Amino acid sequence: MTKYILYLFFSLFSFSVFGNSEFSVSDSTQLKHSVYFVGDIGEGPLVKANMEMLRGQLLESGTKGTLVVLGNTISKEYLCRDREDDEFESKDLNDFLDLVKDFKGKVVFTPGDQEWTLNKKNGWESLMDFENYVEDYLNKGDVFLPSGGCPGPIEIDLSDDIVLLVIDSQWWLHLGEKPEAECGFENTADFLIQLSDAFKRNENKKLILASHHPLYSGGNHAGHFSFPGPVELYRKLLGTSQDFASPYYKQMRYMAKQLLGKSTRLISVAAHDNSLQFKQIGDSYQVVSGSASLATYVNEKKMDFALREVGFSKLNFYDDGRVFLEFWTVGKEGETAPHLAFTKYLYKYVPLSDDEILKRDQAIDFSDSTIRIAASQIYNTTSQFKLNYLGHNYREEWATPIQVPVFDIGKEKGGLKILKRGGGQQTRSLRLEAKDGHQYVLRSVEKYTEKAIPQSLKKTLAAHIVQDGISESYPYAALAVPKMAEAAGVYHTQPKIVYVPDDTRLGIYQDGFKNELFLFEERASGDWSDSRLFGGTKEILSTDKLLKKRYKNSNIVVDEDAVLRARLFDIFLNDWDRHDDQWRWASFEEDGKTIVRPIPRDRDQVFFYTDGKLPWLMRRKWLIPKFQVFDSIVENVSGLGFNSRYFDRSFLSSKTKAEWEYMANDLKTKLSDEVIEAAVSDLPPEVFAISGDVLISKLKARRDLLPQMATDFYSFLAKGVDVVGTNESELYKANWNEDGSLNVKVYRLSKKHKKEDLIYTRTFYPNETKDVRLFGLKGKNQFKIEGKPSGKGVRLKLIGGKGKDKFNLENTRKSQVSVYDKTKIHINKDAVYRNKTSNSAEVNVYNRKAFKYDIVSPMVNANFVSDDGLILGAGVNYTAHAFKKEPFASKQKLLVNYAFSYPSYQIKYLAEINSVFRNIDFEGRVNYNSPNFQGYYYGMGNDSENIHTEDNKYNRLRFERLSINPQLRFNFNAKHQIKAGVFFDQSRLQRTGNRFVTDYSNPINDLDPEKDFSTRKYLGINIDYIWDSRNSEVLPSRGIYWQSDCQVFRGLGRNDRDFNRVSSDMRLYFSFSPPARTVFAFRVGGAYNSDGYSLVHANRLGLKSNLRGFPLDRFAGDGVFYQNTDIRFRLSQFRTYLLAGEFGLLAFNDIGRVWISGERSESLHHGYGGGLWLSPFKLMIITANYSCSKEDNLFSLEFRYMF
Incomplete structure (x- = not known):
């Protein structure tokens, strides 16, 4: 009797873990094909045991098996470090590739975020390097799919009725350069059409969709953690690009779920989270198989089944049409015996025959x-x-x-x-x-x-x-x-x-x-x-x-x-x-x-x-x-x-x-x-x-x-010619002739580095060509350069590539030869050349798509404020491009604004030149305000009075100002930069009758009739720090902008005293969904002047700058503090025959105050209000605001947000 009870117990256990017994596979059922899924193969204590378990099953399956590697095939620590020759010599990786090499069935690798170098700028290039490495190592043909950085979909017939669809989901999330037209389409909509077509084409078959990123998960990337600390909370609410909370990931999930929701019997398999998970969604299924080397926390309640163990998943397809899912694990550390942790019957489907399709x-x-x-x-x-x-x-x-x-x-x-x-x-x-x-x-x-x-x-x-x-x-x-x-x-x-x-x-x-x-x-x-x-x-x-x-x-x-x-x-x-x-x-x-x-x-x-x-x-x-x-x-x-x-x-x-x-x-x-x-x-x-x-x-x-x-x-x-080698070793020879022409020849090198076939030759003439660029790619290249022209000849740039190259420059001129490579290069000691070596990953990279046309584009500007009236502006923007100057070589902007209510004009000029000294850029600004340019002055201090609230002409002042600021810009990466420069600043207040500034009898007016109305001249230095991670300069919905600067003013005239100024301004933008319907924007900032500054340089609070609800320049002082909050809500998108875009509501709340020496004030000024915003074609912003305070109610119309 006991053995029957035990038999019943184990039967019930089998039902609860392995599924209903009526769905079990009988001995007579023939296994047709097995598909193995393994993801996130990095470094870990259980990797070896997991791979041995996988090896045994692969050998057993043979040609009736397929192995799908779901990305992140190498640890992020190794992939992101600098490598010579793009070699990926990781023992764990190569051990795994050896395992794959012995497998007789089909093999598919699809990339994850780490193959794209975690969304870094050179991600596409790194992906191509890794693809080449894997395919060269395995020598099994095109196994890295989709190839070339394309998103797919790639259809692979595993049998007459089983189709594997492979897509590169990181292509969607990658923010740097990536292929589009090269893949046969122009945008994500085209990709979704192709994916939808693939689903429809295979509706009569058993369909598997393989990618790195899941649409459903209970893991860390979905915002689930065992302990929610600050970092975990950020990932849950805002997220990196790899988290469900990211707007990019949200958009991908939304569009893909819309598409997958129309599919039946689709099994979507992904990795990304380090666990084993399963969930049924309608007639489709999500499998997560990302714990090949490491297992992390997973919320079991969010999925139908979830397991925090190292292992892999497996789909078994049987001749009678049934499909089963299995999870295999190695158990805890030290336990090496294979363990079938979970099995699940999914569905049964027998496709229509060809004759039935023809009849249909x-x-x-x-x-x-x-x-x-x-x-x-x-x-x-x-x-x-x-x-x-x-x-x-x-x-x-x-x-x-x-x-x-x-x-x-x-x-x-x-x-x-x-x-x-x-x-x-x-x-x-x-x-x-x-x-x-x-x-x-x-x-x-x-x-x-x-x-x-x-x-x-x-x-x-x-x-x-x-x-x-x-x-x-x-x-x-x-x-x-x-x-x-x-x-x-x-x-x-x-x-x-x-x-x-x-x-x-x-x-x-x-x-x-x-x-x-x-x-x-x-x-x-x-x-x-x-x-x-x-x-x-x-x-x-x-x-x-x-x-x-x-x-x-x-x-x-x-x-x-x-x-x-x-x-x-x-x-x-x-x-x-x-x-x-x-x-x-x-x-x-x-x-x-x-x-x-x-x-x-x-x-x-x-x-x-x-x-x-x-x-x-x-x-x-x-x-x-x-x-x-x-x-x-x-x-x-x-x-x-x-x-x-x-x-x-x-x-x-x-x-x-x-x-x-x-x-x-x-x-x-x-x-x-x-x-x-x-x-x-x-x-x-x-x-x-x-x-x-x-x-x-x-x-x-x-x-x-x-x-x-x-x-x-x-x-x-x-005008500029690229001579590009191969991944093998080549000899590049170049010599100048007396007339300035340049002979270039490229030879293949044998494995013993002996000169072989001539593979390129051309003579360049200085009246035709300015620059010739010799690109070594990989291999151990040799560059032999001789001679110098008698006059101005063709310039030569040598780009060594990623191998260990040798440079031999004999009797050259520095102005004619530039060398781009890593800092530790092999070059003759007496070589004369421009040293462009750097440890930057970009220095010796060949970018086939580097050439850009120069661009000239118009600029427009418009503002209307109750105090100022209408201001219109127009200008031009010229962008020039050159070799190794990204994102441009130089940019110049010229903008002229004109104020109609008080005829005056303003000229703004900006010049940017990239890489004037290695990674140092030049930036120059010139601003000029004509003599009638208008500002406002109500007296100094936080409690200054505005006694003419109905007509602020009394508080207007006119001044002329010229500022010139050349500076150097140090870029640490795409988000962080420091600027340092010198400046000249000249200003002069106008003596305007019947104005506050010339009402010397007014006790609030503390201006000196002689000193403050004289021409003020200053020379100084400035240092700025900028952190900019906004996703858009015009319509930011996520990111941070933080600018801090320090200025030292030294007076040049007898009335001009020395003083210093420091300031900081931080802005935070976030939203919860893509495309952003509601954007929360926060700003906090402040500034302080030491004693001795002129009125023009006072720190101010007011409309348009930092305190809505109060007139322009309402408060002035030594120091200033402000905090601004915006809620920008999109009401609707619109489309008419003449105009399209978005519009919405804006609600805001501002606080701020100023300080002056000797003043005791507890006042904190408060402004609030709302308005409408309009974004024509999502290219610009127009805001119409009504702001209120205890002092005034003001209307403003601007071609921008305040921040």
Whole structure:
């Protein structure tokens, strides 16, 4: 009887821990596949035992298993320290990689926050280094997914009915540089569309979503701690970017949960928190498996199951459709026996068969059908205003119906299957695959700009203008390209225009792809060796993958002649949209090397043209120069290179001026009149009749001008040239000639560091090139530089890279050579050079996207205050860029304000120059107030009286002031800086009759008629400290701004006494949700002057600065204290045809007081009030406030918050 009781007890125990017995797996059930999840593999006492347990199960699973590593694969302490050669020599990491190496099944690594260096600036670069290290070590192909820092999603078929989706969730949270367009989309909305499509595509399968960050958790990152101290409370309420409380994480969770809530049977597996957790949400599941090395506190009540133990999770899929979850742990320290801590039946699902799916889809035959239809009617207009200001463009071509075939997905190319939706800002596209493996693409002729503009601009006049701008593109231009490309020797597709009907066979894509015109063409992907297209290549690479391979070793050779030919052909066509993703690369094996040649794609902007006044303004050099129009002459050739600015500098660095001229003349010959006429004749006859002859005429004129355009574009690119090596070791040789020209050659080095193949050569001339930059990447590079020019020659910058490099500089001139590397470099003792070495992580990094255009932009300012009346201002902002100067080389701002109520003006000038001395910047300020500039004076002290409350003219004063402040700025990181400088300050009070300042009989007025109205001049020094962690300067919702400064004034005149001033101002902003609906803003500050200061330098309280409810400059004294509180509540977002943005309410409360020597005052002045705020397009702030105090009630209108 006892044994039956024990059997019953263990049965009940099994039910409570391992699930209902009816869901247990019988011996006859065949295990189909197992997926193992392990996250946060760092250093810890139980790592070895956990890995041994994992190793045993992996060996048992073999090819029926998949291992998913969920990020944070190396400890943060190791990852963030400085490393030579990007080696990740961590024993725990390499032991784990050895374990993975022996595994016969699939392996997937996905990154966490530590692979992105914990959100630091160089996170993307570090991630790429780690990806390369892991894949090189394992030699298992592309196992680090998504690759290249992209977010995904990546679909991996684990079996016929099990799909693993992998995303990089840290991409969403990373605040530094990260890829977007390189990944095939422009923003997070595109990513969510791709993820949604992936869910829908696999709705008939068992789906797993793997990422590092969970959406549900009971761990520390979700704000749960065993003891809530100050740090824990901060993480719970405000949080770092890695915590649930962070607005970035909140936004990611909100959007992802909206998407996942529509899914069934989705198992989302993540790590991040160091525990094992499980939770069911509707028909989906969250698994947390982040305790591979360490276990931390988890709140069991927040999840269906949670365990604070080191271990991993496992999903078992069975042939009968059942799915089970398991948690395996190693127990406590010292216990090494594997332990199945938890198992749970999740669901059972048997997918529909292919025959059932075919029966579900309706079979339709559209073969041999045609239709007459226009590309779009929305651009057709008779409005003279629109035609004058937005242009005639190609409106008639868009509105003219053409005869086209109806697209039959079941018959075209023998039948096509849909792979996925394409990315891109404006074009709707579908990727298709034929039975022979060739891929094709459907791309909408109509463009949809809603994704190309910010949310705040949608359904506004601005949105209408952007959409109308599509009429500037020729709808069928791609059809005219093939014959010209063939003659020019440039790879191309064979596009045709088709009509896609409302076809149920499009499945989940049916609603977005129906009843309109599409361009159908070959997609440059995969193996085309059985075709004459793309040179018959067997392999086609994206630009991203090419760069990855090219940096790896010098056996990958870019055919720069082919690149030059293709780019000159682009200029001939006026195709300005040639960014990295607009290219694919055909790969060929030749003489032991891999030669790659460019394949241009997506010819949407060929023949781009507008004659509108607004577009004319927009394409000025100082606005958006890339929008150059297709005309017989080219206004700004360099503007055509804006979108290709990284591409051109990466793949044309070896081409000389003579080669550009030769190639241009060769194209001029090959693009004959007959070729141009035949090509344009391939346009639909209905639109050829409208503009065909004009296009032909312009093409012939541009062909004749092609040599001149080539010379102009070459001159633009030649000003600064990057010569980039590989991750192997290279020898860089450079020597100057007497004429100032510079010969550069790069050789491959053998493993014994012997010179081998020449891989780069070019001679640079000082009348063309200012700077040549030689970039070593990794490896042990050698730089041998000789000679010096007789005059001003080409400057040379040597960037060693991350390896242990050697520099040998013989007979050089300091002004000509700069060396960038770590401080401990191997260089000959007699070398003469500019020493730019540093221990900064950025010093020897190659940033392919460093080039930036200089920018000129306008500035506006406006204010209205009851006391001052209307003040309007305008100015200009000029930003220049240069090598290793981030975020800019120099910036200049000039602003002029004019006050209408008392005619006077104010001039403000700011100059910033970065890195004038290593990490030290220069900042210079000049402010000038004209003689009639207005201020206010009520007497000194905290209890000064305002006896003219109805009319404050009595208290007005006028003064002229000039201040000049050059200073040096020391940047410790992106948030902290110290400024130190000297200043000159000159001011003079005006003697204005019938004013308080000249009423010497008034006992409150203690001004000296002689001394205080004389010209006051001071020379001094200042030191400032600034801490700025705000998420926005215009609309801050989180962060801190703290500025403290000290000034020493030394008088220059007989009436000017010496004095000192110290001040500090701290502001705190926080909100609880993204986007911020309510922002709490707090400010506290104060200042103190020593004895001897002039009236102009008194510390003040008043409206606009620090005490609302009181007039401007209401109180003045030696010292001042103030505290301001704002609650900024967003009522609503709005969108009208003319304007869009946000508006809300503002409530505020201010207190403050001043002190003067000898005064005894207990008064604390109090102001309060409210108002409205408006943020047009979220680019600026307009506030209208009504403030109250016991003394006055005041209205103010400003283009800013007070703080």
